[in-house]
Amino acid sequence: MSRIDLENQALDWLVELHSGRVEAGRRREFIQWRAQSPEHESAARSAEALWGALPATRVARRHRLLRPRRLAVVAAAACVAALAVAAALPTPVAGIYADYATRTGERRLVELADGSRVWLNSASALSVDFSASRRSLRLYGGEALFEVAKDAQRPFVVHAGDGEVTAVGTRFDVDSRGPGVQVAVTEGVVRVEAGGKPAVRLAAGERLAYQAAPGPVQPLDLDSASAWQRGKLIFNQRPLGEVLAELERYLPGRILLTDEALRRHKVSGVFDLDDPDALLQTLQRLQPVRVTRLPWLVVVRPVSS
Incomplete structure (x- = not known):
């Protein structure tokens, strides 16, 4: 049995032993299990160190006299599960207004009515509003790669955060996951506006970040820029x-x-x-x-x- 398999078994033991429902006999079985070999003992020690590193279990131990022992597992599981579920779903605003959305781990290609294509990355949300004079999109969260069909009479405008990115015919990426928005251009040219500051022209092979205002233009690694789309x-x-x-x-x-x-x-x-x-x-x-x-x-x- 591999070291990883032994450590996973040891973790399974710890989850059971801290569940608050374990019988005394099971504790003796765990002692026998870890005594089978030096490898079993090492796996048990590693699992115990890992268990102690989890923030929720440390909090649970400090309150052991006041709460049942199973709080360790319940608190750890609830904390992690709540964060995980929240991260897996689009934001509430996105859920209401987005035309297209992806969950955690999902990537999606969207074909727009004008012939443009959008690749949505994991946990992303996008709304689309096309008219006779303008193509307007809103990225509520996550990341999207835009391949824009040429139409000089209708600018293609992506709103993200407190700014917007305008293109006529080009290929660019907008990432709104962090406190700011990252814009990267792989083909053509875009114009970036934010915070009422002068617009910044961004060409292929360039990137910038904006929040209250556009940041400095920086070189872009074209090989890795849109690798997620592949x-x-x-x-x-x-x-x-x-x-x-x-x-x-x-x-x-x-x-x-x-x-x-x-x-x-x-x-x-x-x-x-x-x-x-x-x-x-x-x-x-x-x-x-x-x-x-x-x-x-x-x-x-x-x-x-």
């Missing part, structure tokens, strides 16, 4: 913390990194979005980390822990 994620010397935040968009639940020093560790690699399990296997193969999957939670920790 079912890939490409990272080149990106901090592990940023990589995990990106991977979390495509997995149900949350990702917990137990070691802050690892957050700055540089990551390079190609990840396949169509195989969520392979995402984690690739991460574990390329980096000095150990990955453990629980319902609605992925725990990433150093290999030495």
Whole structure:
């Protein structure tokens, strides 16, 4: 049996033992299980360290005298599940107004009436409002790649956050996940306006971010810019913390990194979005980390822990 299988068994034991419904005999069986070999004992210790690293279980232990023991499991599961369900669904506004939306891990191609095409990334929402003089779209959340059909008489305008991106015929990406909005152009030219500031012209191979106003224009890595649309994620010397935040968009639940020093560790690699399990296997193969999957939670920790 592999180390990962043993650790998963040990975690199953801990969930049962902290459920508040376990019989004394099961505790003796767990002691016997961990005594089977040094590998079993090591897996049990790793699982106990992981259990102690979960914020909800630490809170539960501080209140042990006041609440039932099963609070540890209930609190941890409820906390993670609530966050996961919230992350998996579009925002309430998007649910009301969006014409198109995707859930966590879903990507979708939308063919618009004018011949334009839109690729919606995971957990994204978009509304479309076309008229005889204007093509107006609103990205409520998430990310979308736009391939715009030429129509000089009807500007193609994407509203996201506190700004807008205007194009006539081009290919560009708008990402509104963070506190600001990221715009990246892979073909043609767009105009970016935000905060009442002068518009900024953005050409192919360029990107910028805006919030209250457009930020500086920066070069764009064309190979990785729209890789998600092809079912890939490409990272080149990106901090592990940023990589995990990106991977979390495509997995149900949350990702917990137990070691802050690892957050700055540089990551390079190609990840396949169509195989969520392979995402984690690739991460574990390329980096000095150990990955453990629980319902609605992925725990990433150093290999030495």
